[in-house]
Every structure is written in structure tokens, then in C-alpha cells.
Amino acid sequence: MEKFRSYQIKPIGKLGDGAFGYVEKIKLYNSSGQFCGFYSRKILRPSQNIIESISLEEIKRRFTREVIYQSHCSHTNVTPIYLFNKYADKPYFVMELAESSLDTEIENKSLDDTAKINIFIMMLRGVKKVHDIGYLHRDIKPQNVLKFSTGMYKISDFGLVKNTDNGSNTTALTAIGQAMGTQRYMAPEILYNAEYSKQTDIFALGKVMEDLHVENKECQSIIQKCSSMDKRLRYEEIDEILSELISIDFGMNITIGRAECLI
Template sequence: MLAELIALDLDYRKQKGESPSQEEYNVRFPEHAGVVEDAFAAEKRSALPFAPPSVDRVAKLFPSLQVIELLGAGGMGAVYRARQPGLDRDVALKLLPEEFHHDARFSLRFTREARALAKLNHPNIVSVYEFGNIGEAYYFFMEHVDGTTLRNVVQSGELSPKQALAIVPQLCDALQYAHDQGVIHRDIKPENILLNRNGEVKIVDFGLSRIIGNADQTSPLTATNQVMGTPRYMAPEQYDGVHNVDHRADIYSLGVVFYELLTGEVPLGRFAPPSKKVSIDVRLDEVVLRSLEKEPRFRYQAASDVKSDLQSIANSGEVSMAVTLDADLSRPSREAISEARSGEQSGPAARMLLDRRNLMSQVQASLRPLFAWQMFQIFLGVTLIVLGAFCWTRNVDVPHRLVSGVILHVYGVAVIAAAIAVMVRIKRIDYFQPIEMVQGRVSDVQSIYLRLSPLIGFPWWLMWIPTGIAAGFDQIMHPNSLIPSLIVGCVGIGVSLWAFYHVQRAGRENRQSWKDKFAGASLRSARKQLDEIAELGIR
């Protein structure tokens, strides 16, 4: 494991322009001199340039093609632009290094994986037209994309956050499609993402790292000293050599790419959220940081979920571009909320920012009992309507039963209408909006609930009378029971209404406290959680 960590550190430092020496690492790890030597030897071998065949040589290998030019070369082979005269189209010809020809298991693995790649048919994935081997050369005929790589665009410094947000959903579509087909990329990075002249995104080299690497290996370094993935973009489980690396590794790499598109930097070590570096909507932080969670189970579980959250942010109206407020991670209130998350340890992506999505999920969960109660209220209203209709339709010639039935019928409709009014307002809450707007939505729910509660709840001081009559208890109409019931009911309603509005009148110090009590535990808990989240500086 130490060798892989040293290799990652070497890659990172060289990207920063440094020239790390082996002696430096020997001083840092005096008891692991052999491991340090192996890591530097592997780094030197992997840095050896791949010598791509000349255009003339490739043309001799593929006489049916017009090989035009060498487009590029890297650790996974060389790519040429060629033309198929018979089909009147340009293609990209990819030749893998000849060293793989000597691997006895490579041929079977190449055929199996290449067939899976050839079945991928998506507008954001470079299509594979043909594959095979000629002599010692394994090759792919692929769709030729007239454009450039995302790496060139990032290095130009001309990519705006708005343009980045137009690119990422296309990547999500491509990844979701491939994952649904059981294909994992394993090496998502700007070099493997192409942009054509129309701004369309195309992912290239799907699954190529699995073809070149050994599927049975326990180390990310292949037998040819190639890394299965690029260290700066690899998910932690890829670098740990975990056998069951799945599609969530691609989601991690997508998060790295997204972070780089927004900030121009790769998130390494203890990094700040994107909104700390550039002026973007702070809600994008949670999308990026959740994608970058160390533990796969804490990440997005599907690329389509990433796109869905981005669309929710884009469609939520006016987008706040304010930079995230500084929040002290050592504050007790932050620690208290963090511990409340079922004792789970956040990944490194959450070190600079609490997972806003999980916190808002707690707020949403607090409102579920209120929503469930409204569902029960609708059921109660339907029951009252049925009971009332059954009573008055069968007793039109009996005045007290006719009146009781109509009262129940109308009251049942009012109960349902009140429940729907509260439920609609709960459903209108968009938890991706800024905290202030979510707090406003919750206040709207509380306001309508408090206005309707007396009209629905207090009449039960008298409503039991028509309910009993509709149920067949006509004895209630006897003066000895009806008159006391009416007196108690009217007094009860009057006192309840007076007390309800008296304690909430303007000017009372504990007015808000009484409102929270009348609103119930669900709304009280949701408001408290939102206040705590706002205190942390999360917007």
C-alpha cells in the first residue's frame, strides 16, 4: 500500500511542478527503503514514452484504410485519424501497445470486454465500430470526434461555471447508460472526455483500463506497470485494490472532474468546497462533495441522481451565487449535528462542509408525521362524508337526521380540503433552495396549519352530536341530553377559540412559543433543525 501512496504523491507533486527525489522519501520512510525504491522504479518505467508506429507502418497494417495522421499517444496506445473510403467516413484507429500481445490471458480479456464496449450506443459515448488484432497489434476502429479534449479546454482557462454545468449532465447520461449495460469506465478524466464543435460531450476509452489491466489483480498497478486509472481521479477503493470496485468509482471520478471544471484544480488532501474558490451556487457544493465521499455507500448511488440534483438546482428559480460563509468546524453545534448522523463518519469530502443533503433529509423526515396525519385526516373526512350522505339521503322526511347528515357531509368536505391545503404546502418545499427560502416554506405550512386547525378541531365540541345521530343514536335528541350537550359544546368552543387567539395576540413575549406548541412536534422539530443549520453558515 505504501508504494501506491508514494506513486500518488509523486504524481501530485510533479503536476505542481516539483521534482521529488528518492533520497527525500528514504528520509521520510527509513524503514521502507526497498518500497521507496520499487515505487520510483515503477514510476520511471511508467514514464517511459510509448513509441507509436509511424503512419506509413500503420497504413501497411490496414490497407483498407487511408491513415491520415497521428492524433496522439499515451500509456494505453496511439490514436490515428483514418478514413474508410468504402463508407465515406473518418474513423479513429486506436492501436494498443504491442507488449500486451505477450500476455496469454490478454486475448480472451480483450475479446470479452471489447464486445461489451461495441454494444454501447449512446450519443455521449464514442462508438466502437470494429476491433481485433493484426499480427501483434490489437486495435479498435472508433467514431472520430472533430473537436478537442476537455483537458485542453480546462487548461485554456476559458471554461465558465455555466459551461461546466452544461457538460456534467451529458457525462451523467453517458455513465448511467453504460452502468445500466454493466460497463464501468474506471478512468474518467478530462483526457478521456471529448468535445465536438457543437459542444457535445463524448466519453472515450470506456472499459479500456479493464481490458489492459488484470481483472484478477489486487493492486492498481498492472503487470506492465500501468495504473488502472489515473491516480488523481481514482476512487479510494480503486487505489486500495478492492476486488468489488463498481460503478460508484466512476461517480467519484466524475466528482473530481466536476470540481476541476468549476475551480481549475483537482481536489487533493484537505480541500475547500468549490464555492470557496469561485463564485457559484453554494448548493453545487453538496453535489460535488457527495460525489467525492471516500466511502462508496455515502456517494451518489447512480449517475442519474447527480443529474437530477443538478436539474433541481437549475430549475429552482433564481440561483444564489453567493460564496459560502466561513464555518468553524470546531464549533460545538456543528459537532452535535455531526454526531446525530447515526454515528457515521463522514468521508474527507465532508471535512470542509457538512453534507447539506443529509441535514435537509432530516428536516424532511421531521415533516413526515404531519403529512401522514393529513392523510389520516383525509380518510376521516371521507368517512364523515359517507356517513353523512348515508344519513340524510335515507331520512329526508326526518328533519333532525336530515340536518345531521348534511352537517357531517359538509364538515367532511372541509376536513379534506384543510388536509389537502397543508399537504400541498409541504410538497411545495424544495429542499435544494437556500435555507432562508426553505424556512419561509416551512413557515407557510405552519401558518396555514394554525389558521385551519381551530376551524377543524374545535367544532368537535359539538360535532359529536350529529355524528351520534347519523350513527343511529337518536336518544341524543332527548332534551335532557341535547340541551346540556349544546351548552357544554358552545362554551367549549368559545373558551377554546378565546384561549387560542389570546395567547397568540401581538405583543405577548411568549407568542412564538405558543405558536410552536399549537403547531405540533413535526413543525417544531423542522424549524429547530433549520435554525441550527443556518447557524452553521450553511446556506
């Protein structure tokens, strides 16, 4: 087992691969050998193509920013990070273990309209927290919305997050963001002008909801406004979307209320 601070880490198996690294399932123990639970660990291992486009040192700085930004967004609908080792040969961080991701749920076609709208609300609340901190997520897609054993859905993967309050994201990092993003979830202004804003995150949320095929007509109109090709017709803030959702009488068990929208 690996040791880090007052913990021992035992890898179980790989959960997924990406251009910048991979995620594995681990068992976590304290220094006394007591089992703490199952978690996931994201390990930095960039592909050769990535290394050729940007220096390894910049990739490591990017990885550190990912951890810092995700940790700043402490919220019920944002995946928490618990440990970070940036000094390892392959830097890594440990986070809550997900049950699956939204793309798997979509593929399984196991969600009814009630579940879909509740997922929409949870995504909105998670991204609202990101925006309230002063960040843009820039990579919202079904693979980056994780489902946990409690039934909670949480925003994850902060690798392309931009801090709008400073210039810490380099031009090279933005270029990687464009190269690595999934075109379906990119607003036109990203593709043509590399322009990111709250509205580009809202566009991506709308596209994710299109993937879910919600049947409720009033909710469909909200989704269409989120994913309008013309940003002037899109919502400008997450609060606007939540306010409209409140006004709809779904006649279902939808977990939203005025107090929740303020969180």
C-alpha cells in the same frame, strides 16, 4: 492504403500515445474508393513494461473486451466503435473522431458555467448507460471524456471496464487497472482495498467536475457529495445526481429534463 473488409484505410498522423498503444487519425474509403470521412483508429502496441507484467495473449483478450464492452454501451454520450480487426499483426479498432478532450478544454479555460454543467450532465448520462449495462468504467478522467464537432461530450477508453455480471476480468487485469489509473480520480477504497463499484465511478466524476471549477453553489454541493472520501456519504446511483440537478434553477441554458434522465 490498408484494406479491411469492404473498406480502405489511409493513416494521416498520430493523435496520442498510451501504455497499451496509440491513436491515429485516418481517412476511410469504401471498396469503390469513395471517401467516407475522417475517423480515429486505436492500435494495440503495449509497452515493454506492460508485456513484462502480463502475457501478450491476455493483453489481446483485454483489447477485445474493450471493444465488446464499448460497443455494448450504445448511447449519445458514449464514443461509438465502427470497425474492429483483431486478426491484424497489431489489432485495432476504428471509432468516431473527436475534436479534443476535456483536459484540453480545461487547460484552455474556455468554458463558462453553463458549458461546465452541461458537460457534467453529458458525462453522467454516458456513465449511467455504462452502469445500466452492468459495467464499471474504472478510468473516468478528463482525458477519457472526448469533445466532438457537434459540441457533444462522450465517455471513451473502455480499457479498464469491468463487467459486474461475470468474472471475465482477471486478477492480473485488476492489478493493471490499479497501476495504470490516475490516482487523483481513484476513490480511497480503490487505493486501500482494490474495491470498485458504481460509487468509485461517481467519485471520479466528482473529481473531474472539481477540475472544471464550477461556480454555482448548489452544483458545488452535488460535486462535493460525489467526491466524498467516505463512500457512505456519496451518491449510490447516477439517477440520484440527475434528480438533484433537475431540482436546481440554474437560470441558464442547461440541457436537462426529466425525460432525458430516463434515457
